[in-house]
Amino acid sequence: MERFEILQNRELAQDIFFLKVYAPVIARAAQPGQFLIVINDVHAERIPLTISDYSSDEGTVDLVVQAIGFSTRKIVQHEVGECFADVVGPLGNPSEFVEMPLPDLQNQHLLFVAGGIGAAPIYAQVKYFQQNGIQTTTIVGARNADFIILEEAFRQTGTALHLCTDDGSRGFHGNVTELLSDLVERQKLHFDHVITIGPLIMMKFVEQTTRKYNLPCVASLNSLMIDGTGMCGACRVTIDGKTRFTCVDGPEFDAHKVDFNEALTRQQNKKPHKHDHYCNLEKAVNEKHKVRNTRIPVREQPASIRSKNFNEVCYGYNAQEAMREAERCLQCKKPRCVGSCPVHIDIPGFIAEVANGNFQKAYEILSLSTSLPAVCGRVCPQETQCEGECVLGIKGEPVAIGKLERFVADWALSNVQPIAKEVEPGASKVAVVGSGPAGLTCAGDLAKMGYRVTVFEALQKAGGVLEYGIPEFRLPKKNVVAKEVDRLSAIGVDIQTDYIIGRAGNVDHLLQSGYDAVFIGAGAGLPRFMNLPGENLNGVYSANEFLTRVNLMQAYRDEFDTPVELADNVVVIGGGNVAMDAARTAVRLGARVSLVYRRGESELPARQEEIHHAKEEGIDFQLLTNPVEFLGDANSDLQSVRCVRMELGEPDASGRRRPEPVEGSDFIIEAGTAIVAIGTSPNPLLKKAAPEVSLNKWNCIDADNEWGRTTQPGVFAGGDVVTGAATVIEAMGAGKRAAKAIDNYVKKIKNQSYAV
Numbered sequence: 031m032e033r034f035e036i037l038q039n040r041e042l043a044q045d046i047f048f049l050k051v052y053a054p055v056i057a058r059a060a061q062p063g064q065f066l067i068v069i070n071d072v073h074a075e076r077i078p079l080t081i082s083d084y085s086s087d088e089g090t091v092d093l094v095v096q097a098i099g100f101s102t103r104k105i106v107q108h109e110v111g112e113c114f115a116d117v118v119g120p121l122g123n124p125s126e127f128v129e130m131p132l133p134d135l136q137n138q139h140l141l142f143v144a145g146g147i148g149a150a151p152i153y154a155q156v157k158y159f160q161q162n163g164i165q166t167t168t169i170v171g172a173r174n175a176d177f178i179i180l181e182e183a184f185r186q187t188g189t190a191l192h193l194c195t196d197d198g199s200r201g202f203h204g205n206v207t208e209l210l211s212d213l214v215e216r217q218k219l220h221f222d223h224v225i226t227i228g229p230l231i232m233m234k235f236v237e238q239t240t241r242k243y244n245l246p247c248v249a250s251l252n253s254l255m256i257d258g259t260g261m262c263g264a265c266r267v268t269i270d271g272k273t274r275f276t277c278v279d280g281p282e283f284d285a286h287k288v289d290f291n292e293a294l295t296r297q298q299n300k301k302p303h304k305h306d307h308y309c310n311l312e313k314a315v316n317e318k319h320k321v322r323n324t325r326i327p328v329r330e331q332p333a334s335i336r337s338k339n340f341n342e343v344c345y346g347y348n349a350q351e352a353m354r355e356a357e358r359c360l361q362c363k364k365p366r367c368v369g370s371c372p373v374h375i376d377i378p379g380f381i382a383e384v385a386n387g388n389f390q391k392a393y394e395i396l397s398l399s400t401s402l403p404a405v406c407g408r409v410c411p412q413e414t415q416c417e418g419e420c421v422l423g424i425k426g427e428p429v430a431i432g433k434l435e436r437f438v439a440d441w442a443l444s445n446v447q448p449i450a451k452e453v454e455p456g457a458s459k460v461a462v463v464g465s466g467p468a469g470l471t472c473a474g475d476l477a478k479m480g481y482r483v484t485v486f487e488a489l490q491k492a493g494g495v496l497e498y499g500i501p502e503f504r505l506p507k508k509n510v511v512a513k514e515v516d517r518l519s520a521i522g523v524d525i526q527t528d529y530i531i532g533r534a535g536n537v538d539h540l541l542q543s544g545y546d547a548v549f550i551g552a553g554a555g556l557p558r559f560m561n562l563p564g565e566n567l568n569g570v571y572s573a574n575e576f577l578t579r580v581n582l583m584q585a586y587r588d589e590f591d592t593p594v595e596l597a598d599n600v601v602v603i604g605g606g607n608v609a610m611d612a613a614r615t616a617v618r619l620g621a622r623v624s625l626v627y628r629r630g631e632s633e634l635p636a637r638q639e640e641i642h643h644a645k646e647e648g649i650d651f652q653l654l655t656n657p658v659e660f661l662g663d664a665n666s667d668l669q670s671v672r673c674v675r676m677e678l679g680e681p682d683a684s685g686r687r688r689p690e691p692v693e694g695s696d697f698i699i700e701a702g703t704a705i706v707a708i709g710t711s712p713n714p715l716l717k718k719a720a721p722e723v724s725l726n727k728w729n730c731i732d733a734d735n736e737w738g739r740t741t742q743p744g745v746f747a748g749g750d751v752v753t754g755a756a757t758v759i760e761a762m763g764a765g766k767r768a769a770k771a772i773d774n775y776v777k778k779i780k781n782q783s784y785a786v
């Protein structure tokens with residue numbers, strides 16, 4: 031056999047190859063955790079590769095090579111029988127555990143955590159310890175089933191193998207840290223040491239997770255290596271405040287002492303090498319997306335599955351995906367995205383922190399402007415706001431700002447405890463009517479300023495439309511809405527549910543009973559109807575009633591008592607978010623759904639994502655169509671809806687082309703249920719709730735747009751109750767501005783400066 035002859039070469043997964051190479055000197059000396067350098071031919075560069083196995087008897091070393099750049103591709107293109115010009119090694123220090131006396135390890139339980147191609151170097155160690163009678167458990171994680179490598183080899187070692195995938199296509203559904211937590215918390219497994227190898231960002235989170243459980247953790251930083259001999263110094267890393275070289279001092283280090291943020295920044299800032307030999311799948315995917323100007327795709331439940339359940343449709347980004355997507359941001363000097371965000375989030379600022387893996391900092395930046403980031407990241411119409419202004423959108427897809435916001439917010443919900451705040455005994459009191467996004471934002475901002483805030487909410491749960499309107503599959507109640515509300519309670523906001531202002535006292539009573547100011551964020555919860563013949567037949571719902579039954583009262587779950595009667599065929603009327611939610615909810619309850627909208631596709635006011643999802647879920651869009659009559663049977667039960675086709679005429683007052691009926695185009699849609707989702711207006715109870723406050727001709731509160739001042743001193747208002755049905759972020763923006771105005775007002779009446 032020739033020196034460095036390739037004895038086996040097979041593809042394990044897309045672009046990941048297994049090579050067995052004849053290298054007897056290295057095979058005799060190799061120990062788990064070491065690596066070698068391959069020089070492909072006389073012109074080639076030095077490529078460091080981890081040894082995944084070795085046999086001194088056969089004189090072979092096993093390598094797992096990810097073919098990304100020019101040089102790694104050349105390596106894997108070798109045929110069996112061909113030879114490398116040089117193979118140098120073994121290099122680096124073996125795993126520190128290999129150096130320990132085996133009896134010291136015999137009572138210990140080692141946990142190995144591998145991500146992606148990190149499974150290869152982990153394998154050599156797992157095999158070694160299993161052969162020496164040491165108990166090991168191994169987690170191997172990958173993006174999906176296709177990227178799980180060496181599964182059979184791991185099983186043969188006898189290790190307790192746990193697989194996980196981001197999309198749930200193999201093993202545990204989630205990432206390696208979630209699985210690690212599951213093993214420790216739920217399965218109550220005890221580990222003495224954790225050894226992790228994989229992408230830097232993964233190791234950073236493994237380090238954080240193990241710190242939480244007081245577990246010693248070792249990370250192998252071999253992905254930082256360039257030359258592998260200590261000559262280039264490119265693999266420098268700060269360990270416990272001191273500079274170390276990965277290839278000489280490592281590659282393994284005490285993970286709790288590694289400055290991962292610095293390492294990540296260095297890895298990202300490294301200029302691409304001429305032939306880009308850097309072995310990193312994530313990076314390659316990112317490069318591909320950068321070139322194509324497309325987003326990192328977000329994982330979702332497939333339409334055929336999700337249309338039968340109420341679980342959240344979109345899984346959101348994981349840490350690696352979020353960082354890759356964040357890297358797409360151009361960090362514009364004059365970011366137009368910020369200007370188009372109603373609460374002026376420092377979007378480039380928080381995205382830059384995501385790109386660096388500083389999620390805590392990203393969250394702190396978000397929190398300066400928004401109290402409900404996990405909500406906004408899910409339901410804001412980003413395409414017409416921040417993302418609509420992103421310059422990347424001119425030639426390709428804008429940065430997925432909403433998905434990044436959601437990622438950071440979800441991360442914070444699991445990792446950041448709100449700082450509990452005691453309200454000063456003499457603090458000024460402010461009352462907030464309604465706990466929707468407007469009320470909650472106003473309350474949160476005032477509480478942060480030191481006010482004693484009480485929110486009065488008519489329903490049994492706080493959240494407004496977030497709780498009773500937007501369905502679980504778009505906005506989870508327990509894990510998102512309730513948690514965001516809890517964070518406000520933690521900072522001192524007192525939320526009184528089941529308290530209807532206008533029935534139990536009114537705004538004047540509040541002002542007389544010691545509140546210095548009142549904010550009204552009572553929304554626009556009164557459904558509109560069309561006044562068509564048959565609209566009061568049994569089976570015709572308003573979207574509000576239908577969605578409240580299903581969301582707030584959880585009628586879709588057997589153990590809840592509230593009924594929701596639904597026929598096999600359902601017609602939903604309208605084209606906004608409410609209509610999409612009603613239609614998609616009806617699909618999940620087993621109905622065939624037609625959506626009737628009087629304008630065309632491009633006029634649909636719903637978020638693009640909802641329209642896209644609704645279509646995927648099989649909803650039949652009857653566009654340029656309008657109902658003219660509901661038809662029932664002798665029992666007054668709805669049987670069908672008579673509709674007419676429409677065409678677009680001249681623009682109306684709103685600037686949109688007015689839909690006009692096409693004569694003689696009537697047709698019937700069979701349906702036992704119709705859901706009317708054509709808009710809402712404020713509840714007439716407002717007159718009793720705030721008798722001194724003027725309303726406008728649409729029965730909305732007459733308040734100035736800027737600060738929410740109403741016609742009654744000390745009473746402010748914002749959100750849908752002022753604008754009519756609008757959006758979550760607009761309601762939040764109004765709540766935020768009103769909080770400032772209230773602060774100024776209260777200071778003024780308490781004889782301090784007044785600047786509004």
Ligand code: FAD
Pocket residue numbers: 409410411463464465466467468469486487488489493494495496499500501529530531532551552553554555577607608611637713715719748749750751755756757758759761
């Ligand atoms: P609300 O959220 O309506 O909250 C008002 C609260 O005040 C309610 O909890 C109500 O019970 C309470 N209240 C009312 N009267 C009183 C009283 N007298 N005493 C005490 N409490 C009272 N927007 C988006 O941006 N994206 C979307 O995807 C989206 N989807 C939607 C889907 C549906 C089904 C609906 C109905 C709306 C959707 N919207 C969406 C619009 C958005 O939810 C609203 O614009 C936003 O919630 C308005 O916030 P708000 O705080 O003004 O009012």
